[in-house]
Amino acid sequence: MAAPKYVDMESQDNKAKxxxxxxxxxxxxxxxxxxxxTTAIVAMQSSLGKWIQxxxxxxxxxxxxxxxxxxxxxSVAGKRSPFEHPVRIKSDTSSRTPxxxxxxxxxxxDLHYERHHAGVPLIDPEKHELLIHGMVDNPMVFKxxxxxxxxxxxxxxxxxxxxxxxxxxxxxxxxxxxGLTSQSEWTGLMLSTLFREAGVQPKATWFLAExxxxxxxxxxxxxxxxxxxxxxxxxxxxxxxxxxQGYPMRLLLPGWEGNTCIKWLRRLELxxxxxxxREETSKYTYPVKDRIRQFSxxxxxxxxxxxxxxxxxxxxxxxxxxxxAWSGRGKVVQVEVSTDAxxxxxxxxxxxxxxxxxxxxxxYLWQWKGDETEIxxxxxxxxxxxxxxxxxxxxxxxxxxxxxxxxxxxxxxxKRDGRVLFxxxx
Amino acid sequence: MPKRFNIGNTFLAIALGLCVIxxxxxxxxxxxxxxxxxxxxxxxxxxTSFGFGKPATQQQIMAWDIDVRSDGxxxxxxxxxxxxGRVIYNTKCMACHGSLEKALPPDAxxxxxxxxxxxxxxxxxxxxYWPYASTVFxxxxxxxxxxxxxxxxxxxxxxxxxxxxxxxxxxxADAMLDAKSLPQIVMPAQQLFINDDRHGGPEVR
Numbered sequence: 130m131a132a133p134k135y136v137d138m139e140s141q142d143n144k145a146k147x148x149x150x151x152x153x154x155x156x157x158x159x160x161x162x163x164x165x166x167t168t169a170i171v172a173m174q175s176s177l178g179k180w181i182q183x184x185x186x187x188x189x190x191x192x193x194x195x196x197x198x199x200x201x202x203x204s205v206a207g208k209r210s211p212f213e214h215p216v217r218i219k220s221d222t223s224s225r226t227p228x229x230x231x232x233x234x235x236x237x238x239d240l241h242y243e244r245h246h247a248g249v250p251l252i253d254p255e256k257h258e259l260l261i262h263g264m265v266d267n268p269m270v271f272k273x274x275x276x277x278x279x280x281x282x283x284x285x286x287x288x289x290x291x292x293x294x295x296x297x298x299x300x301x302x303x304x305x306x307x308g309l310t311s312q313s314e315w316t317g318l319m320l321s322t323l324f325r326e327a328g329v330q331p332k333a334t335w336f337l338a339e340x341x342x343x344x345x346x347x348x349x350x351x352x353x354x355x356x357x358x359x360x361x362x363x364x365x366x367x368x369x370x371x372x373x374q375g376y377p378m379r380l381l382l383p384g385w386e387g388n389t390c391i392k393w394l395r396r397l398e399l400x401x402x403x404x405x406x407r408e409e410t411s412k413y414t415y416p417v418k419d420r421i422r423q424f425s426x427x428x429x430x431x432x433x434x435x436x437x438x439x440x441x442x443x444x445x446x447x448x449x450x451x452x453x454a455w456s457g458r459g460k461v462v463q464v465e466v467s468t469d470a471x472x473x474x475x476x477x478x479x480x481x482x483x484x485x486x487x488x489x490x491x492x493y494l495w496q497w498k499g500d501e502t503e504i505x506x507x508x509x510x511x512x513x514x515x516x517x518x519x520x521x522x523x524x525x526x527x528x529x530x531x532x533x534x535x536x537x538x539x540x541x542x543x544k545r546d547g548r549v550l551f552x553x554x555x
Numbered sequence: 556m557p558k559r560f561n562i563g564n565t566f567l568a569i570a571l572g573l574c575v576i577x578x579x580x581x582x583x584x585x586x587x588x589x590x591x592x593x594x595x596x597x598x599x600x601x602x603t604s605f606g607f608g609k610p611a612t613q614q615q616i617m618a619w620d621i622d623v624r625s626d627g628x629x630x631x632x633x634x635x636x637x638x639x640g641r642v643i644y645n646t647k648c649m650a651c652h653g654s655l656e657k658a659l660p661p662d663a664x665x666x667x668x669x670x671x672x673x674x675x676x677x678x679x680x681x682x683x684y685w686p687y688a689s690t691v692f693x694x695x696x697x698x699x700x701x702x703x704x705x706x707x708x709x710x711x712x713x714x715x716x717x718x719x720x721x722x723x724x725x726x727x728a729d730a731m732l733d734a735k736s737l738p739q740i741v742m743p744a745q746q747l748f749i750n751d752d753r754h755g756g757p758e759v760r
Contacts, residue, residue, distance in 0.1 A: 246698075247701070258615075260615060260616065261611075262620070268610065268616060269608045269611055270609055270615065271608035275607040278605070278607050279605060279607060325604075326605060337622055339619075344698045344704070345705070347622060347693075347697070395619070396620075398622065400624070402626065403625075404623075405624065405625040405686065405689065406622070406690065407690050407698075410690050410748070411679070411681075411684055411685050411690065414748070419747075420748070420749045421684070421747045421748050422749055422750075422751050423749065423750055426751070427755075510755070512755025512756050513756060514757055515757065517759040521759045525759045525760050526760075
């Protein structure tokens with residue numbers, strides 16, 4: 130048996146306890162791992178399998194050669210490579226997912242977009258309670274531990290803020306344009322399970338969901354959605370849900386605008402009419418011609434190319450165009466990509482599995498010969514809806530449109546010198 | 556040779572048997588999945604009640620049930636006037652929302668939204684965009700003042716709601732608001748609101 134090149138500190142420690150091979154100086158991990166030390170006493174296994182001490186004369190450490198240096202050992206919680214810096218862009222009330230830094234449809238939990246109206250509350254799960262009352266046979270209170278005992282379900286879907294539309298200059302990246310969408314794998318119980326437990330009365334048609342933050346956020350939701358696919362989730366990507374996402378529990382309405390998925394959920398009140406809260410009247414509504422459209426719950430199909438995008442610099446040759454597409458009304462059945470400013474469209478490859486109401490990663494191979502052009506994508510969902518252009522949206526709704534429920538095709542201009550710029554619309 | 560052949564046969568039989576089991580299993584699973592939307596994907600039927608959680612007390616419901624519906628359901632006892640509301644607004648709201656009496660300089664940057672509008676203003680606020688007066692009451696009671704949410708008494712909420720509605724030219728300066736009068740107010744924007752009736756499909760609307 131040859132002497133190992135590296136000393137496994139774990140087995141060394143165990144050995145130390147068993148055999149007590151160290152008679153004098155105990156070797157600290159820090160010493161072993163370098164720092165300024167060039168000479169160290171290390172333990173090694175001899176050819177006979179015995180632990181021996183050797184005085185190793187180390188040449189000056191070559192920090193940039195990972196094969197010449199023992200790396201740090203295991204840790205209790207991992208970190209990103211120090212060379213990777215994906216971050217959210219934050220404002221006072223929201224933060225945006227760095228879509229251009231992601232390689233698939235899932236969003237790391239710490240990069241999930243945020244939108245809250247009065248900050249992130251600190252909630253002790255031991256004290257938190259969920260009340261369900263109103264038009265139910267049995268008004269009930271549940272602790273988190275109670276909810277975890279119910280049959281559980283895991284589902285991957287996107288969550289998007291319905292105000293996820295920004296424009297205005299060429300130098301905007303995907304995150305700035307539409308970073309208020311993220312995807313997680315959520316775990317919790319079906320709301321229908323809780324509805325049955327409380328005995329929702331047949332006359333109940335709406336329910337109010339209320340959060341335990343300082344905005345005491347409220348939205349009215351049709352009971353039908355509650356029985357259909359709504360969930361109360363307490364876990365995100367395999368761990369307890371993040372505070373920014375509603376710890377210890379939130380409502381999850383797959384495919385519906387983010388604001389309806391009330392975070393820090395504390396109350397459900399069954400009713401026979403909507404409550405007309407501020408967030409469903411004065412906010413999250415939008416002018417359509419001479420009317421104001423209310424209760425737009427489902428997020429319309431949308432896509433965005435996240436590579437190449439501003440501020441990438443393109444090189445001639447093969448380019449794999451990449452991006453995400455999603456629809457609140459079901460599966461994305463096709464994503465089409467145009468590399469000639471919308472004149473012709475070709476189907477992109479969709480990454481399997483394509484999930485219902487979920488970000489779907491798409492790829493399209495293209496050869497850029499150095500010509501100036503525009504590239505763009507459009508999503509088509511299972512209801513046969515095709516993501517429209519901004520002009521189509523304006524034609525349908527009038528010029529009064531505000532930022533809510535806007536899902537226009539996003540185009541990138543490719544300049545002759547390889548610069549990629551957002552084709553913004555005034 | 557014959558012996559070997561036999562072993563092979565036995566093996567084949569076992570393999571075939573396994574296949575059948577696997578296929579049957581998949582078939583069963585399929586049946587079960589179809590069932591999921593109803594009750595019991597697994598072998599046991601779901602009980603009518605799991606018995607988790609506990610009955611809510613009337614006290615807890617009353618402490619949390621602060622919402623007010625557009626038809627006035629949920630409005631608490633008490634009342635308030637425009638005059639009283641003016642005093643409350645100027646001490647507890649004006650710092651962020653600005654004075655409602657002095658015209659703001661056009662480039663004024665407030666830390667909070669403007670609360671007054673009419674049919675001619677570009678800004679969307681209570682006077683031209685809020686469909687129900689109940690929402691003003693409900694929102695202020697739950698979320699304002701921003702720095703001290705939930706700190707107003709019900710009478711104060713009635714008063715400051717009255718003051719805001721008067722500033723938006725919706726109620727008179729001598730108006731008094733309570734659980735009876737507030738739901739009777741018809742907001743100018745109410746007639747503008749329509750429910751989204753889109754359900755997918757090729758049409759862009």
